[in-house]
Amino acid sequence: QKEVEQNSGPxxxxxGAIASLNCTYSDRVSQSFFWYRQYSGKSxxxxxxxxxxxxxxxxxxxxxxxxxxxxxxxxxxxSQPSDSATYLCAVKGDDGYALNFGKGTSLLVTP
Amino acid sequence: DTGVSQDPRHKITKRGQNVTxxxxxxxxxxxxYWYRQTLGQGPEFLTYFQNEAQLEKSRLLSDRxxxxxxxxxxxxxxxxxTQHEDSAVYLCAxxxxxxxxxxxxxxxxxxxx
Numbered sequence: 519q520k521e522v523e524q525n526s527g528p529x530x531x532x533x534g535a536i537a538s539l540n541c542t543y544s545d546r547v548s549q550s551f552f553w554y555r556q557y558s559g560k561s562x563x564x565x566x567x568x569x570x571x572x573x574x575x576x577x578x579x580x581x582x583x584x585x586x587x588x589x590x591x592x593x594x595x596x597s598q599p600s601d602s603a604t605y606l607c608a609v610k611g612d613d614g615y616a617l618n619f620g621k622g623t624s625l626l627v628t629p
Numbered sequence: 630d631t632g633v634s635q636d637p638r639h640k641i642t643k644r645g646q647n648v649t650x651x652x653x654x655x656x657x658x659x660x661x662y663w664y665r666q667t668l669g670q671g672p673e674f675l676t677y678f679q680n681e682a683q684l685e686k687s688r689l690l691s692d693r694x695x696x697x698x699x700x701x702x703x704x705x706x707x708x709x710x711t712q713h714e715d716s717a718v719y720l721c722a723x724x725x726x727x728x729x730x731x732x733x734x735x736x737x738x739x740x741x742x
Binding site for chain 2: 522526550552554560561562563564567606608610614615616617618619620621622
């Protein structure tokens with residue numbers, strides 16, 4: 519079974535700090551990695567995608583991928599209270615079309 | 630706006646009834662997915678369409694579930710003889726051919742009494 523693991527949290531960080539969210543996956547042939555943000559009562563919103571080892575930056579967000587360690591992370595710089603949400607890690611293997619999601623990490627940014 | 634609408638947004642039904650949900654991509658996207666999400670869990674994949682062809686189905690999709698995508702545009706998901714455990718948010722997602730990024734619609738929340 520292909521598993522995607524995330525710490526459920528809640529992860530609490532003060533406003534302005536860096537929030538670090540982590541995800542590990544079990545399927546070594548995974549090729550595509552995504553981070554979604556989900557506010558309570560809303561559907562998941564794609565915020566980052568990453569396909570190759572290393573870092574990818576987009577505004578305050580940085581995704582980091584290490585395929586050898588089967589590890590992907592999301593850094594949020596200058597965290598804002600509006601960043602408080604559940605962050606879902608999703609992984610796609612090479613053998614299908616489905617995204618496998620973790621259970622999500624709840625992030626709380628306190629003013 | 631992700632370019633996907635879903636209808637209805639909420640559905641309450643009694644156990645044993647049939648329900649049907651609809652997903653409408655606003656623009657042309659040849660890849661369409663259905664997922665199900667319960668409280669505290671990430672979305673779980675149900676099925677995938679490329680144009681009108683249903684190319685992948687999850688083992689989660691029991692024979693009470695059926696999905697269609699006639700003409701490769703909108704899609705419907707039907708649940709027959711609903712059970713309490715079918716209560717969830719049913720999410721539709723779309724992606725373009727060259728990218729694998731999936732964009733979700735607002736979802737349909739199903740409550741089975």
